[in-house]
Amino acid sequence: MSLALTLEGAQVLRPGGLDQAPLGFADGVIAKAPVGRAVDLSGYQVLPGIVDIHGDGFERHVAPRRGAMKDMGGGIEACAAELAANGITTGVLAQFFSWEGGLRGPDFARAMLEALGGVRDRVEVDLRVQLRLETHLLDLYAEFEALVVEFGVDYVVFNDHLPHERLAAGKRPARLAGTALKSRRSPEALLALMQEMHDRRGEVPGAVGALAARLAARDVRLGSHDDHSAQDRAEWRARGCPITEFPETLEAAEAARAGGDGIVLGAPNVMRGGSHKGNASALDLIALGLCDALASDYHYPSLWRAALFLERAGVLDLAGAWALVSAGPARLLGLDDRGELSPGKCADLVVLEPGSGRLVATFAGGRVAWMAGDVAARFLG
CATH class of the missing domain: 2.30.40.10 (Urease, subunit C, domain 1)
Structure with missing residues (x-):
């Protein structure tokens, strides 16, 4: 009420x-x-209220252990309660659509979207979804696009997790066995699939550009993930993707700002004092004015804590810090009513x-x- x-x-x-x-x-x-x-x-x-533009912490609720996914709807409801307990009134659940399988696989993506549709009206928090497409999954582009249309997904991000350097050198990727287990393939079958996708990398720019154009025509918001260079950002901007999530370098973030693109950084990165992968420090980028929105990424409590930390540390005043978790992400998502x-x-x-x-x-x-x-x-x- x-x-x-x-x-x-x-x-x-x-x-x-x-x-x-x-x-x-x-x-x-x-x-x-x-x-x-x-x-x-x-x-x-x-x-x-906080607008979380990208969070995958919901995975712990819908699949707390391998195979324990009997009540995904109940898990999403539990996630909504956690969001509310951390001040998040609009939560974008970031769901993979990837060759990696498990929680990141296409089948799980459909199941998650179906479960979300069943509980969305039973929770107070506004639950939304972002689908993250692995760009080299060329043979499943049509399936991905159909999923976006069927479930009215309004935010898509493009991602590439293939270890291209190791594949180009003929080396086995790290953690191959674990990834194969999640994808329900043998290590040999997964390696062959990864090598095939790597070998077809020349087809990706044209295919992903065409897909981005079709999605943009449906008013889907588009972004890229883990941009590493100014060239990366320029290429994604040219494809109609004006949001960069978690740029890995100062160069990529500066290119985004120069091009008028939206920059999303991770709140856990702020709280840790740096990236757990050794990428650019969110704190440093924020101090340089290279951030429009903070995202929970994998830890929902970090959002409000990061905003207060930035204010107490003197990096921003309260209004500026809190805007990174409220007005900033709302603007990037086109939600002008909050x-x-x-x-x-x-x-x-x-x-x-x-x-x-x-x-x-x-x-x-x-x-x-x-x-x-x-x-x-x-x-x-």
Whole structure:
């Protein structure tokens, strides 16, 4: 049930910065004037709900162990609860469509989309999906495109995980046996498939460019993953992919900024102080102004913690830091109805506890998505 409430006494982060003017919401949107019952939130902070543009932490809920995927819908519902507990009111579930198999395989992608469709209306958080296509999976492009159309996927990212250098040198890729087990192939069969895809790499630019054009004509947002160079970014931009997720180098990020592209970095990278793969530091790129949005990547709690860390470390003020997890990703996704606390926008908001900065309540579309601790007494009276 969408509530009609006016929050009073709190510091509210609006587009112009923090103020203590009352914040009302009703019918799922921010109101122009006080409405409904007043709730005293003196001492607390109220900020826009978080928009997670890329997160694959849902995998732990839908497949906690190998073969334990009997209730994928229930797993997605559990994931929605975790999202809400971390202030995420819009969550984009990043699902692979890859030759790697297992959780990344085409069959799993379809099963996940079907399960998501079955529970989406039962959760408060707005659950969306991103499909990540392995670009060298040429023979399955038609199947991938059909899946996008059937399930109304509105965000596609292109990815290439083939170890081209080792394949070109005739060497066995690292962790071949483990990947083969996930893909339900023998190591020899998987190696032969990988070698075949590598050998056909000359066909990929034309094929992926044509697919990107067809998807763009359907208003699907497009991006690339792990750009390594300015040339990489220029090529993806030319294909109509204006978003770069997790650029690996300063060069790629600078090229994206120069070309007007959206830059997505990982919040776990911020919290770790660097990339676990040795790529460019998100903290350094943010300090240089080379970031439009932070993503949870593989760890949902990192989003709100990274935003507060950036503010406390003096890298950005609170408005700038929080925009990286709210207004920034909303803009890249074309969701102009959320990301900030302004009249007419979605009543997506979070409440932070005084002193500790702990996240204690989440409202999504004006509905209680999660609440814990002493703040509950303020709402329950």
